[in-house]
Amino acid sequence: MHASVTRKPEARPTTAVPPALAGSFELPTRQSGATFLDLATPTISDLGERALIERITARLGTASWLVVGPGDDAAVVAPERGALEVWTTDVQVEGVHFDRRLSPPDAIGHRALAVNLSDLAAMGARPRAALLSLVLPAALEVQTVDGLLDGFLALADRHRVTIVGGNISRSPGPLIIDVTAVGSVRPRRILTRSGARPGDEVYVTGRIGDAAVGLASMRQGGSAALAAQETRYLRPDPRVRAGMLLGANRAASACMDLSDGLADAVRQVAAASRVGITIEADALPVAPEVRLWNEQEGRDPIQAVLAGGDDYELLFTARPAQRGRLRHVLKHLSDLPVTRIGIVTRDPRTVIRAAGHEQPVPEGFSHFE
Numbered sequence: 438m439h440a441s442v443t444r445k446p447e448a449r450p451t452t453a454v455p456p457a458l459a460g461s462f463e464l465p466t467r468q469s470g471a472t473f474l475d476l477a478t479p480t481i482s483d484l485g486e487r488a489l490i491e492r493i494t495a496r497l498g499t500a501s502w503l504v505v506g507p508g509d510d511a512a513v514v515a516p517e518r519g520a521l522e523v524w525t526t527d528v529q530v531e532g533v534h535f536d537r538r539l540s541p542p543d544a545i546g547h548r549a550l551a552v553n554l555s556d557l558a559a560m561g562a563r564p565r566a567a568l569l570s571l572v573l574p575a576a577l578e579v580q581t582v583d584g585l586l587d588g589f590l591a592l593a594d595r596h597r598v599t600i601v602g603g604n605i606s607r608s609p610g611p612l613i614i615d616v617t618a619v620g621s622v623r624p625r626r627i628l629t630r631s632g633a634r635p636g637d638e639v640y641v642t643g644r645i646g647d648a649a650v651g652l653a654s655m656r657q658g659g660s661a662a663l664a665a666q667e668t669r670y671l672r673p674d675p676r677v678r679a680g681m682l683l684g685a686n687r688a689a690s691a692c693m694d695l696s697d698g699l700a701d702a703v704r705q706v707a708a709a710s711r712v713g714i715t716i717e718a719d720a721l722p723v724a725p726e727v728r729l730w731n732e733q734e735g736r737d738p739i740q741a742v743l744a745g746g747d748d749y750e751l752l753f754t755a756r757p758a759q760r761g762r763l764r765h766v767l768k769h770l771s772d773l774p775v776t777r778i779g780i781v782t783r784d785p786r787t788v789i790r791a792a793g794h795e796q797p798v799p800e801g802f803s804h805f806e
């Protein structure tokens with residue numbers, strides 16, 4: 438957490454109470470007669486690095502297993518007895534993953550943690566700790582950082598994730614939030630992408646296509662009719678409980694989250710498992726307003742839903758012989774629909790079947806296109 442390529446030795450704190458999040462801001466604090474309180478919307482440059490770090494760390498909780506927390510050079514964490522650790526990292530870059538004109542600060546903070554928790558969920562892990570790196574433009578308003586933390590910490594609290602450390606640096610351009618999350622899982626409960634076998638059934642949690650339509654709607658100024666879809670884009674709900682239950686009950690043979698869309702996940706699981714997958718278009722859990730909106734926009738509603746990312750649902754496969762285990766999981770997920778959408782095949786192709794016709798599952802989103 439406290440090692441960073443942007444950190445310089447002279448930025449190291451020299452007071453008796455070192456900042457918990459090491460940084461290299463070198464922000465000029467305002468030297469004029471204006472005090473912080475005089476400013477209507479103070480920036481982090483007005484506040485200064487030390488005060489910003491203290492402002493953030495004052496909000497962080499702790500845990501019994503956190504032996505050395507924020508304030509030292511690195512965090513020291515006691516492992517969970519009998520469990521393996523699951524590590525993941527994911528970054529949110531302004532202009533690539535979010536637009537500050539569309540996403541309020543708390544939604545940006547929420548999403549930065551949610552995308553990581555979604556990856557832990559896809560492995561069947563219980564989230565435990567996270568590291569937070571903020572790379573911030575000096576002109577960013579303090580209230581924006583407060584808002585980021587509001588969303589980030591509310592989601593952390595809901596899933597009992599402890600922020601064990603982090604880093605702050607100045608950005609010459611975009612706002613960047615980089616998060617590393619760690620979870621724990623018993624060895625026999627791990628979910629991977631590679632366990633699907635021919636004959637397994639393919640399922641997806643929740644609804645798909647919501648987030649892509651929500652984002653498109655906001656880009657056009659927003660719509661009351663698509664408020665639920667906009668919320669699904671802004672504040673995705675990582676399926677942590679579903680992933681943990683699938684793992685704990687050994688109900689899934691393979692699992693992956695839908696960060697880059699259903700089509701991408703289907704192709705990834707099929708490739709990792711060296712099998713094919715056939716998806717039934719009619720079975721896809723799509724909200725009527727999403728179907729309608731895609732039709733009105735002149736998009737093929739099936740292709741749009743397959744390609745649309747950001748839903749953060751789980752795609753998983755399950756052996757038909759173990760439906761009892763899955764039923765047990767579903768009983769504990771009463772508020773989350775789970776839909777069977779297809780079948781794993783020996784034929785290695787990934788296809789979608791609609792109205793009796795089969796076509797290849799389209800390529801997913803790529804960050805470099």
Ligand SMILES: [Mg+2]
Nearest residue numbers: 556559694696
């Ligand atoms: Mg993932």
